[in-house]
Amino acid sequence: xxxxxxxxxxxxxxxxxxxxxxxxxxxxxxxxxxxxxxxxxxxxxxxxxxxxxxxxxxxxxxxxxxxxxxxxxxxxxxxxxxxxxxxxxxxxxxxxxxxxxxxxxxxxxxxxxxxxxxxxxxxxxxxxxxxxxxxxxxxxxxxxxxxxxxxxxxxxxxxxxxxxxxxxxxxxxxxxxxxxxxxxxxxxxxxxxxxxxxxxxxxxxxxxxxxxxxxxxxxxxxxxxxxxxxxxxxxxxxxxxxxxxxxxxxxxxxxxxxxxxxxxxxxxxxxxxxxxxxxxxxxxxxxxxxxxxxxxxxxxxxxxxxxxxxxxxxxxxxxxxxxxxxxxxxxxxxxxxxxxxxxxxxxxxxxxxxxxxxxxxxxxxxxxxxxxxxxxxxxxxxxxxxxxxxxxxxxxxxxxxxxxxxxxxxxxxxxxxxxxxxxxxxxxxxxxxxxxxxxxxxxxxxxxxxxxxxxxxxxxxxxxxxxxxxxxxxxxxxxxxxxxxxxxxxxxxxxxxxxxxxxxxxxxxxxxxxxxxxxxxxxxxxxxxxxxxxxxxxxxxxxxxxxxxxxxxxxxxxxxxxxxxxxxxxxxxxxxxxxxxxxxxxxxxxxxxxxxxxxxxxxxxxxxxxxxxxxxxxxxxxxxxxxxxxxxxxxxxxxxxxxxxxxxxxxxxxxxxxxxxxxxxxxxxxxxxxxxxxxxxxxxxxxxxxxxxxxxxxxxxxxxxxxxxxxxxxxxxxxxxxxxxxxx
Ligand code: GDP
Ligand code: MG
Numbered sequence: 001x002x003x004x005x006x007x008x009x010x011x012x013x014x015x016x017x018x019x020x021x022x023x024x025x026x027x028x029x030x031x032x033x034x035x036x037x038x039x040x041x042x043x044x045x046x047x048x049x050x051x052x053x054x055x056x057x058x059x060x061x062x063x064x065x066x067x068x069x070x071x072x073x074x075x076x077x078x079x080x081x082x083x084x085x086x087x088x089x090x091x092x093x094x095x096x097x098x099x100x101x102x103x104x105x106x107x108x109x110x111x112x113x114x115x116x117x118x119x120x121x122x123x124x125x126x127x128x129x130x131x132x133x134x135x136x137x138x139x140x141x142x143x144x145x146x147x148x149x150x151x152x153x154x155x156x157x158x159x160x161x162x163x164x165x166x167x168x169x170x171x172x173x174x175x176x177x178x179x180x181x182x183x184x185x186x187x188x189x190x191x192x193x194x195x196x197x198x199x200x201x202x203x204x205x206x207x208x209x210x211x212x213x214x215x216x217x218x219x220x221x222x223x224x225x226x227x228x229x230x231x232x233x234x235x236x237x238x239x240x241x242x243x244x245x246x247x248x249x250x251x252x253x254x255x256x257x258x259x260x261x262x263x264x265x266x267x268x269x270x271x272x273x274x275x276x277x278x279x280x281x282x283x284x285x286x287x288x289x290x291x292x293x294x295x296x297x298x299x300x301x302x303x304x305x306x307x308x309x310x311x312x313x314x315x316x317x318x319x320x321x322x323x324x325x326x327x328x329x330x331x332x333x334x335x336x337x338x339x340x341x342x343x344x345x346x347x348x349x350x351x352x353x354x355x356x357x358x359x360x361x362x363x364x365x366x367x368x369x370x371x372x373x374x375x376x377x378x379x380x381x382x383x384x385x386x387x388x389x390x391x392x393x394x395x396x397x398x399x400x401x402x403x404x405x406x407x408x409x410x411x412x413x414x415x416x417x418x419x420x421x422x423x424x425x426x427x428x429x430x431x432x433x434x435x436x437x438x439x440x441x442x443x444x445x446x447x448x449x450x451x452x453x454x455x456x457x458x459x460x461x462x463x464x465x466x467x468x469x470x471x472x473x474x475x476x477x478x479x480x481x482x483x484x485x486x487x488x489x490x491x492x493x494x495x496x497x498x499x500x501x502x503x504x505x506x507x508x509x510x511x512x513x514x515x516x517x518x519x520x521x522x523x524x525x526x527x528x529x530x531x532x533x534x535x536x537x538x539x540x541x542x543x544x545x546x547x548x549x550x551x552x553x554x555x556x557x558x559x560x561x562x563x564x565x566x567x568x569x570x571x572x573x574x575x576x577x578x579x580x581x582x583x584x585x586x587x588x589x590x591x592x593x594x595x596x597x598x599x600x601x602x603x604x605x606x607x608x609x610x611x612x613x614x615x616x617x618x619x620x621x622x623x624x625x626x627x628x629x630x631x632x633x634x635x636x637x638x639x640x641x642x643x644x645x646x647x648x649x650x651x652x653x654x655x656x657x658x659x660x661x662x663x664x665x666x667x668x669x670x671x672x673x674x675x676x677x678x679x680x681x682x683x684x685x686x687x688x689x690x691x692x693x694x695x696x697x698x699x700x701x702x703x704x705x706x707x708x709x710x711x712x713x714x715x716x717x718x719x720x721x722x723x724x725x726x727x728x
Contacts, residue, residue, distance in 0.1 A: 091118050121148055
């Protein structure tokens with residue numbers, strides 16, 4: 001008995017593995033020739049399997065069924081005209097989207113003899129792609145089998161499925177999975193209707209597909225129709241197709257074939273959404289491409305500098321708006337309480353101690369939130385480790401590698417987590433070195449000091465001055481690192497591999513959580529150490545009250561009130577308001593003078609005078625000295641102490657600025673003070689962290705001594721150098 005013959009054609013994109021699978025099936029029994037009339041290779045193999053005579057055709061590789069290339073025409077004609085029993089579309093699973101363009105077109109032909117092989121499934125898997133083949137099969141109503149051609153895996157099952165399909169009488173599925181937009185669908189319907197009477201004509205293709213091709217102005221199909229149909233119906237059809245094309249052209253302002261192609265890709269994009277997912281490994285691939293730019297030898301570093309610059313720019317400029325609002329709120333509260341409460345020590349504590357102290361710091365919350373947001377963004381996207389990668393060369397100048405830069409960069413936010421981040425460094429010496437230089441990275445708590453001082457004395461150039469301060473910090477860190485590496489912590493940096501985790505699109509929620517986690521500390525400091533510090537500073541500046549005032553202030557005040565009461569009685573109704581503000585101003589002035597005398601004679605004043613000789617050579621007066629001393633608790637306290645010592649009430653931070661100018665501070669001494677704040681002893685929390693992380697009191701004291709010494713020397717150089725150069 002003669003075996004039944006089954007013809008199976010292998011279609012697919014070039015390099016999808018058609019020939020590999022063909023060879024797997026046919027072994028060596030194959031015939032290679034050319035398709036008649038064209039020089040496109042034709043491979044045909046015959047083999048007896050499962051009781052069938054199988055004829056396998058390896059079609060040329062194509063991307064589409066449009067008749068634009070010889071390969072496309074050959075493959076399409078074969079499928080359409082030779083009517084193989086089964087067409088297996090070899091899909092490159094590692095290029096699914098591209099492969100689906102041909103696959104959907106094969107589906108559109110409207111025959112039910114198509115079978116998909118998801119080949120290269122090993123490559124897809126290795127790249128972390130997940131393809132839901134059951135879903136794909138369901139969506140396109142086509143059986144889908146996974147294969148690995150070069151390992152001959154799944155090929156036997158594929159063949160069996162093909163035979164099964166050839167044997168069964170599957171009725172073409174009525175469902176049209178590729179749907180176009182309404183205009184196109186109705187044009188298709190019009191043409192299908194015209195074709196309906198000729199369904200039995202020899203050589204006619206499936207009407208819907210034919211209609212689609214007519215809308216695409218497919219010349220091959222047109223010629224085929226011309227041969228198949230009588231002259232008149234053909235002319236009508238051709239005319240109709242032309243006019244429909246014209247209408248579509250008008251409606252979409254685009255060639256219909258382009259519109260149809262676009263819609264097919266839209267359909268494929270929809271399929272991809274349903275069946276295709278990428279696991280993290282795919283992100284690694286994408287990350288590589290992003291890294292080609294961001295860690296590029298030439299543009300990587302400028303981009304990095306731009307990001308850092310943008311971060312500070314955002315912190316200062318964007319933060320300025322909410323800062324003004326909070327400032328106004330604090331000033332308003334202070335004024336309100338000043339009016340509502342009777343004169344007393346408690347009122348003084350509330351307004352001149354707590355509100356002046358805490359209020360002068362809390363206004364910087366927006367700046368700090370923004371800074372922490374940016375740092376969280378760097379971390380969550382995975383850019384932080386690229387920064388380390390980029391800084392590697394520069395860090396090698398210090399004898400450290402790029403990885404040490406992560407703690408340093410985090411130091412811009414807060415030194416405590418930064419020093420803890422140094423734990424990731426393997427070498428003990430590297431770790432210590434990083435811990436010792438991280439405090440020179442200006443933390444966010446120092447920002448308020450810069451903003452007040454630079455804002456007061458440098459006006460529009462404040463931003464640039466602050467940027468210089470930060471640069472000085474980095475420079476000192478680099479120089480110190482180099483110094484330590486050649487003296488205390490000698491040795492070569494340990495070799496390491498910088499891991500570059502895949503980039504992630506950060507989730508806003510996690511960004512906000514990270515930002516908040518760190519900013520919480522700032523707020524806690526407000527309610528805790530800064531509040532207590534402000535009260536202590538206030539108390540030290542008010543007590544003891546045993547000195548003799550240079551004049552009798554209460555009597556002077558009473559006289560003032562009496563004079564104005566008299567004036568008010570004599571004045572006409574128009575003058576009353578003017579008199580009232582004048583009276584308030586005079587009263588305030590007198591109260592300030594009294595307060596200044598009290599402060600000068602308070603404990604604070606005594607401390608200030610004792611330490612004044614230390615700060616005089618660097619251009620800082622006793623108030624500045626005391627503020628710096630208090631700043632050991634937390635750097636924000638430098639500002640709040642200045643606020644208390646300059647007896648700033650009622651007008652918010654604007655008043656502090658005026659008071660600073662009046663106190664005899666100059667741009668040069670302000671700059672000197674900023675340098676000092678930048679470099680001197682880190683805050684208590686940092687010092688404790690250094691002790692814990694280095695596991696030694698020695699290194700802790702070393703850090704305290706070294707930073708303070710460097711701060712004094714640098715400020716001395718700046719202040720005296722500046723004066724020699726004629727600055728003031
Ligand atoms: P054709 O252009 O479609 O005929 O593709 P070929 O059969 O020539 O295959 C192209 C390349 O892909 C060859 O090097 C094959 O060894 C390889 N290949 C085919 N199938 C697979 C597969 O499933 N996995 C992998 N990793 N490689 C494959
Ligand atoms: Mg081939």
